[in-house]
Amino acid sequence: MLFRPPASQPPKPETGARAGAARWRPLRRVLIWVRWFALRVLLLMAVLVGFYALVNPPTTWTILSESRSHAISPREWVDIGDVAPVMRRSVVAAEDANFCLHWGFDMTEIRKVVASGSSRGASTITQQTAKNVFLWQGRSWPRKLLETIYTPMIEAFWSKQRILEVYLNLAEFGPGIFGVGAASREYFGVSPAQLTPVQAARLAAVLPAPKSRSPQRASARSRSIADGAATIARDGRASCL
Secondary structure (H helix, E strand, C coil), X not given: CCCCCCCCCCXXXXXXXXXXXXXXXXXXXXHHHHHHHHHHHHHHHHHHHHHHXXXXXXCCHHHHHHCCCCCCCXXXXXXXXXXXXXXXHHHHHHHCCCCCCCCXXXXXXXXXXXXXXXXXXXXCHHHHHHHHHHCCCCCCHHHHHHHHHHHHHHHHHCCHHHHHHHHHHHCEEECCXXXXXXXXXXXXXXXXXXXXXXXXXXXXXXXXXXXXXXXXXXXXXXXXXXXXXXXXXXXXXXXXX
């Protein structure tokens, strides 16, 4: 009797668990790649933040964009120690009175805005610095997401004085006028160290709308900022400056 090999058996159908795993395998690969990419983006962001903790940013996307429509006033980096203390306090009083107390996000101010239903922002100086140094102007969810990631990184790597120094040197004070050095020279003919309380308050008053406000005229806002600067000096909220 001739020996016949056993007939080949048809492959058994995959069990439910195996079939489910096979279906999810492509998605798992995508998620692994996304995680790999996200981790490297975060690492690059952290490296940039660490780099600018030591090196002054030479320019920004905002300055480059403005240079297409306005001549940029000569800029020279001003160390925080060469900025009049009253100017530091005035900017903090105008833009972020709790700057010395928070870790990048002013939760107290955010809750107030949410509770009031107001459309005004609660952006801190740290958030504005993140936007000015690393990102672009305008409102979009991608930009806001990146700003939200950069902000705690900046607070972790930079001192409060460094944050304020970078902010003051990159903030726009008028068409083509960037930085407290260019602004104090352009509007008042003095160095940042020589700014008076009135001049400092007027400069700080233009920051929300530098193209439509002039620091050469007193306003209710500049007077309020002068009072606010004196207040945070008294109550200790300027202790980190």
